[in-house]
Amino acid sequence: MLTVDDLEIGFSTLHPLAGVDFSVARGEILGLVGESGSGKSMTAMSVMGLLPLIGGRVTRGSIRFEGEELTTLDEARYRRLRGGRIALITQNPMTSLDPMVRVGPQIDQGARLHLGLDARAARIRTVELMARMRIPDAARVYDLHPHQLSGGLRQRIVIAMALAGDPELLIADEPTTALDVIVQAQIVQLLVELVRERDLALMLITHDMGLVAQACDRVAVMYSGRIVESGPVAAIFEDPRHPYTRALIGCIPRPGMAEGTLAGIPGTVPSIADLPSGCRFHPRCPMAVAACRDRVPQTVAVAADHGVACLLAGAASGDAP
Numbered sequence: 145m146l147t148v149d150d151l152e153i154g155f156s157t158l159h160p161l162a163g164v165d166f167s168v169a170r171g172e173i174l175g176l177v178g179e180s181g182s183g184k185s186m187t188a189m190s191v192m193g194l195l196p197l198i199g200g201r202v203t204r205g206s207i208r209f210e211g212e213e214l215t216t217l218d219e220a221r222y223r224r225l226r227g228g229r230i231a232l233i234t235q236n237p238m239t240s241l242d243p244m245v246r247v248g249p250q251i252d253q254g255a256r257l258h259l260g261l262d263a264r265a266a267r268i269r270t271v272e273l274m275a276r277m278r279i280p281d282a283a284r285v286y287d288l289h290p291h292q293l294s295g296g297l298r299q300r301i302v303i304a305m306a307l308a309g310d311p312e313l314l315i316a317d318e319p320t321t322a323l324d325v326i327v328q329a330q331i332v333q334l335l336v337e338l339v340r341e342r343d344l345a346l347m348l349i350t351h352d353m354g355l356v357a358q359a360c361d362r363v364a365v366m367y368s369g370r371i372v373e374s375g376p377v378a379a380i381f382e383d384p385r386h387p388y389t390r391a392l393i394g395c396i397p398r399p400g401m402a403e404g405t406l407a408g409i410p411g412t413v414p415s416i417a418d419l420p421s422g423c424r425f426h427p428r429c430p431m432a433v434a435a436c437r438d439r440v441p442q443t444v445a446v447a448a449d450h451g452v453a454c455l456l457a458g459a460a461s462g463d464a465p
């Protein structure tokens with residue numbers, strides 16, 4: 145459904161994404177995982193056609209949705225796609241919700257705009273959708289304002305808003321990060337159910353490998369603007385080939401750990417203004433050899449639908465380079 149190929153984006157001379165490749169199929173949940181600053185949100189913004197809003201642009205590569213090239217799409221057509229066939233769920237519900245407007249009418253908007261429903265039909269559909277989101281007493285909650293709801297209920301409202309236009313592709317950017325673990329698990333469970341019953345494609349963006357294991361079919365691991373490893377979840381967890389993937393798996397976040405950090409490997413994702421040469425992970429990589437400083441690793445297939453961009457990719461897991 146969605147194929148991103150060699151995507152590079154630019155903000156003046158800086159390139160937060162430098163050749164990103166991945167795809168998501170109908171009915172599939174793809175986890176896009178990596179530490180804070182890897183470029184996950186930039187990837188979401190690129191697919192949504194929102195880069196111009198923050199001063200960026202696509203400088204190379206392609207984004208195809210159901211065969212249609214999006215990088216050259218004009219804004220009028222993008223506006224129909226956005227919130228219609230492709231919808232975004234953001235991390236912080238308060239940025240998606242208007243604090244001054246009752247939540248129900250905010251959900252109505254999607255159905256009115258993209259499905260052409262009148263006010264009455266949109267309201268009926270919204271209450272049904274809210275009930276499907278397991279919002280208790282949906283008809284009453286329809287008339288409440290965002291601040292009258294808990295964080296978990298607000299996030300369910302945001303998901304209902306995303307579904308209002310009947311999308312085929314859902315992009316969820318850290319949809320549960322602001323929530324406590326119990327509510328987080330419920331929301332993820334709900335997203336998985338919605339994908340299955342509506343045959344959606346879901347791109348689930350997270351820094352949490354635990355969430356990937358729990359919810360995703362396939363995973364793309366992102367580091368410093370590149371996909372360093374991708375494949376089916378089972379293959380990635382059973383036979384991770386990239387040292388960064390291994391570090392992420394070794395660091396499935398536990399309570400008390402700072403968001404987006406790896407306990408196992410020191411350092412942080414490099415600044416896009418000061419990128420390491422060669423493999424961008426080499427300064428932090430416990431297995432790096434001299435060549436890693438000079439050569440940009442190309443993605444090689446290590447198994448069916450399992451690719452890795454590491455000079456040492458041939459080595460079996462656990463082996464020394």
Ligand SMILES: Nc1ncnc2c1ncn2[C@@H]1O[C@H](COP(=O)(O)OP(=O)(O)O)[C@@H](O)[C@H]1O
Nearest residue numbers: 155160179180181182183184185186187198416
């Ligand atoms: N508005 C912006 N303009 C330019 N660079 C940005 C902007 N927002 C984020 N960046 C940079 O882009 C890179 C990727 O950021 P982001 O996609 O937000 O990462 P993630 O979502 O994985 O935490 C970071 O280096 C960040 O500093």
Ligand SMILES: [Mg+2]
Nearest residue numbers: 184185186317
């Ligand atoms: Mg982000």
